Amino acid sequence: MHDDTKCLRPPPAEGSFASLVVPVHRASTIAFESVEDYQNRRAAMYDGYSYGLYGTPTSRTLENAIAAIEDATRAMVLPSGFAAIVVTTLACTAAGRRVLFPDTAYDTVRPFAERFLGGMGIKSTYYDPMAGAAIGSMLKPDIGLVWVESPGSMTLEVQDVPAIANACRDRGIKVAADNTYATPLRCKPLALGVDVSICAVSKYVSGHSDVVMGSIAVDDEQLFRRLKDYARFMGMGVSADDASLVLRGMETMAVRLDRTELTTLRVLDAIAGHPAIEEVRHPALATNPGHEYWKRDFCGSTGLITLFLKPVAANVLAAAIESMDQFAIGASWGGTKSIVAVLDRPPLRTATATPHDGPLVRLSIGLENVEDLLASLLPALDMIAADSKLPTSSPSQKNGAAQ
Secondary structure: OOHHHHOOOOOOOOOOOOOOOOOOOOOOOOOOOOHHHHHOHHHHOOOOOOOHHHOOHHHHHHHHHHHHHHOOOEEEEEOOHHHHHHHHHHHHOOOOOEEEEEOOOOOOHHHHHHHHHHHHOOEEEEEOOOOHHHHHHHOOOOEEEEEEEOOOOOOOOOOOHHHHHHHHHOOOOEEEEEOOOOOOOOOOHHHHOOOEEEEOOOOOOOOOOOOOOEEEEEOOHHHHHHHHHHHHHOOOOOOHHHHHHHHHHHOOHHHHHHHHHHHHHHHHHHHOOOOOEEEEEOOOEOOOOOHHHHHHHOOOOOOEEEEEEOOOOHHHHHHHHHOOOOOEEOOOOOOOOOEEEEEOOOOOOOOOOOOOOOOEEEEEOOOOOHHHHHHHHHHHHHHHHHHOOOOOOOOOOOOOOEO
8 A cells, every 4th residue: 555545544543442422423425335325325314324414423422312301202403593493493384374483482583484484485473472271262274383482582481381282282283392491401391292392502501602503302203304304405414523512511411500590599589679670580480470380390490580670771781781790791691601681672572562661681690609690790780770769778679589
């Protein structure tokens, strides 16, 4: 063998070797043992390996891990959480049909529904997230899919998912759940009766703010293959390196969620009744909409807190937020570091009334020491209260205690 060929054919290492880490299998082209295997490669699309875009041993291991914690028979990973929403919606409906979204859905859903689905002849309607079994009155013959997001994006209403799923099942309508807030460690949507459970793996599952990925989990093999086909027809896949990062993050997810939950509950106690706040939202609070469903369907909470603030000047609010040295200002959440997002007003509603008119602040509690977080957060709230000429101590009313 000539030297230039030897450079391409290194002899394999000898001796036994076992690692605790899932190997990273990088590949575009996959080599086959025979002509027959190559010519039949598309038969391996769902379980085996045909091309790197459609799966490697690293991404398949991640999918198996996600299926295990979802209590699902099948799972697949996609380039983002929103990709999981897109693939699920397209695979479960068609032109001339209608999709129901909760009025509290992730805000990118609305332009997706209007500009993308609408252009394909798929209609969208928004419903009251607290409808429960009453959603039955909206389940007309043209409904192809119903989405639930519990708790709701930004405003954190917890839905009666089993009641919605039962109403849909009686009419042969599929239900999909965005379970990003809870992760499968805090809630298992398939066990509540939904057909598709999706998650933005970018958040708590990966947990380190360095991966963008989504997942879909199902119990129906035919539905899984349909979803898989839609993903590959749109050229969707994930890299082995990203899959490896998520597998690493999953190993500490339970510990991170437990720490985050404890810290969050202490933050809730510390800010209860603060005069700068009109209302605090978090599923563990007795006053949170749907708290009773959270107690029934979830086995814990996570680190998102929504604050509806009393009226405050925009420049004062900005200064207060920017003074919070332990909170990065950003749109995402679920990582090790605390993040704050600020809206001048609550997100658009079209089926229900907006809970409050004033500014909204969302906190994503990370793994910092709780005393450091409070030392960063409480003075900022005092700045806001001072602008409103409200007292900054001896609050007169408490929010519902975390339970």
